[in-house]
Amino acid sequence: MVGFMLDSARLLESRGYYLRFIDHMAETGCDTLLWHFTDDQGCSLRFDSLPEAASNNAYSKPELRELLAYARDRGVAVIPELETLGHTRYITRSRSDLAELSENDEVFTSLCPVHPRSREVVGLLIDEVCDLFESALVHVGLDEVNFGTHPMTREALASSSSSELFADYIRFVHGRLARHGKRMMMWGDHLLKDPVIAEAIPKDILIANWQYTAKVPDATTPKLTGYGFEVVNCPAMISYDQPLAPGERFALENLRDTARHAREYQTKGVITTIWTPQRFFPDSLWPSAAYAAALMIEGPDALMADVLTRFFEARLGSPVSNGWVNALCELHQVMPMRDPWVAALRVDINELRDDVNLHRTAQQARRIYQALLDDRPDGWLDDRCCRALLLVAELHAHVWERVAAMQIAREDAALLAVSESLGERLSACWDEDRFADDPRKWQPVFPFDRDDHLLIAFDRGTTLLREAVASASRSKA
Template identity: 25%
Template sequence: MKKICLIPKPQVYIQEAGYFTGRAAVQRESLPGELLAPLASVWPEIVGIEGNIKFTEKREMQKEEYVMEIAEEGMEISYGSPAGAFYAMMTLRQIVLSCKGKIECCRIEDHPGLSDRAVMIDISRGKVPSVEGLKASIDLFASLKINQLQLYVEGFSFAYPSFQKLWEKRAKDYLTPAEIKELDAYCAERFIELVPNQNCLGHMTAWLETEDFGRLAENPGGLQIKGTVLPPTTMDPSNPESLELIERMLDDLLPCYCSHMFNADLDETFDLGYGKNKERAEKEGVVSIYLDYVKQLCEKVRERGHKMMMWGDVLSKEEDAAGKLPKDIIVLDWGYETEHPVRKRAERLSDTGLEFYLCPGTNSWCSFTGITDNMMKCIENAVSAAYDYNARGLMITDWGDFGHLQYSLFSLPGFLYGAAGAWNRELVKEEELAEALSRYVFMDETGTFGQICLDAGRYNRREEFLFPCRTLAFMTLQTGCVSREQFDISIKNMVDSMRFFVEPCVYLPCEEAYAGRREMEERAILEYLDSLTEQAEKSLPACRDGELLKEEMKNGLAMTRAATRTRAFCYGLERGTGLEAEIEALCKKHRELWPKRNKTDGLEDSLRGFTSLLAQIKEKTETTES
């Protein structure tokens, strides 16, 4: 019999003689009470009148550890806590789905490789998921043995009670305190800690654009980099009012959560030292100013009974910066390019004695349908470094840059792959990942939808060159319908600007790839996308949202197709016949799909790139015809 594909892989799987051929079931009375709620939403079919699963709690076992024995006459699960029992049931669910009534006898001994296995979802770039949409994601994460979730907050995606007049005027969508509390309880029932997250220094543009707090900007005029002007984004850390604002925000946010951790973010403070603190930065250095603020904020977080987390990108600018942090801070080191120096960063953090996570991403943002190769390699690198340098955890991030246009479908491969590595250092192979997606998530009767999802994130292989964390098709939404010469200038500026944002090991390979770029091969890209669309049409995902997933897949591919055709049209490589109708159709479909998982007010903002392209194409066509 073919070896069962399980994700995450158990630490020990011993096959034994014989088969269990009955229907796996557990009586409600014999089930640990804490499992009733999560099983009701994740695997309701397992609870029946008759049962053949015995549960035994063993206090000597670790909290999330379990041992499962499957014999011909029945099954026995030993566990260290209800979480361990639940994880055993999630492994059993996959076995049942794989074996279809004939389960090989086995012994599984299992426990997590990393203590913290986290996911972070961006709810602040135009897309705020509905509570029901988030609950569906939480069920999936629980089934993958994820035990921490963060919802990234910047701007007004949380309805701060103390600032109601501000967010009522500006916020399109947001989560309320009551909704956060509801989600917090839902997570807890599924053995997931919902950790509060709020950016506390950079990424403050929405606040700095208001009359009330514009005076707190480090650089009121913004920062110009290679022809692009970044709006004011960082607060002035030397102004006591900046920290006072954050304290008021914390007092609104933190009581909504049971967790005693808090992610202050503190990343990408690009304009720090270029404005009000320029003179101070020239004397002390930007990192010194940054660390001074971090220490003040950490004390305020500690006073509120929380342990602070923060991103590590600014700390990486100086070799000894992390070592100057308070020892109770958890550093989160993110990196989304295959060349990201994750091992160097992990070793440095390990040497400081600080607790840290390594944080690769789903790479679904700025791509329409994901960037599969980059995602898998980044996760592989992070998993290896996390175990080698004793990281506390792994966190898979899912961002929503430029309107969060991508469907959550295209983040699923990254979530599964990251969850696999966070639990067990032995990552699954690509064919196992595709099989797990098809069987356990999509329940696709054809067994193809998982591989289609992975392949959808590979159209960039056929573009002129590989750009880190984004595709050329997606960049069309940023540049607009411009000539080849103008597009090349924009791309060259983006490539050159990387020297400001990232290390040489990341920007030098990109510069080399750009220098060796090929000609655009529109036909090859379109044929690839059309082939995937045809395959998706034939798939049969039978999960609860199977038809919705199928429509999201096809529309994500349609977005990629239309953006690619737009670029070719602007280059003069095609006449653009039917292009307007193609964009109008995908916009119409997007408007139908968006509300099924998300709050609605951010919808039109997400489509702004396409609606702008449509207007430009019409104008260009009319000018040409006249």
């Protein structure tokens, strides 16, 4: 099993983008697409039993059947991921009568695991998923679950432990899937933390072991297999700590180390996850996805420069220069982690670490962008990947230049004009493979998503610069 996970729950890409991603998977030898279509922020499928949960532009069942047939014809199995306990605000905020099933208002919440209606609603959703998807596997989430505050849960905890309640709920989901002859798949984070749960649930469940640190903890997979489970390893190109593009010192290292880990422990395979699309532009990730596929299939020693050369020459039908490939590799080397990147985007100077030299970082980013611009391949204007990569490199350079200027109180109209122009192009790029009418483009579902939203965070920085320029102009007057 080798493939990718796409997160359409938080933001839907266009129908055409998903078809192109399936083509890319087939071309690179991948055979599995894990479709994360439900989460707190949305649901990408129109359910008959819960139509109110559907996000804007969600797939109808006929549309999804077309997608599944397209994937099947290209040798790609689509595994649905239906969140069934945690990450289920797509259920509890869909109708007022279901809100009572929610455990709490924390970032990580849960359905009440003992409420009869929780099991009724989830059971019906499972039935629809099993009827619609051909996959023998159904992923049911079960990660980052936080329960214990609901009145019915508190009452149940008087006689049972939280581990026992969790295990009982897992057995319920497992049994519902078994009615349809489906094998259950789930995330492994709670099993790694809690042996009581791990020992009390069926061992035919396939465990997805997600580890998003640069180095994968070696003990995690043996711990899960030691309980008797089969395991698939799940690194991340884009995760909570790695927005915009995968960086050499974090996400790319995670991909390489997971490839090593999977081979060393002979697991069932690797599925590379791509989370939170509001943090990146989809067409800029094709080279990273090609590298991830090479690591999963060829092994951890695959060289990024070689992979990118092959990728672009096949894509463009002509040779590409070493300068272009080397600049792309360097762009990945300097990709920032979440906290400094968000602070720079929003021009939150006080949130930047003292060891970040803004002037030097801006100079480096500008040099990389200029190298990409100077060595761009023939036909780049006709290739949306090349255009997106150049836009990302330009954005990266401008964001650091802008925050560096603001740090020394250099606010000028020319800098503001660049920000405003770039903001318009970012918005247009967003619309190329997304739905311009999706309200999540400018208004995230939850306040805690605002800082990680590329357009919103960049626009906030532009607003601060605009206010500073206006203030400076008034002072001079």
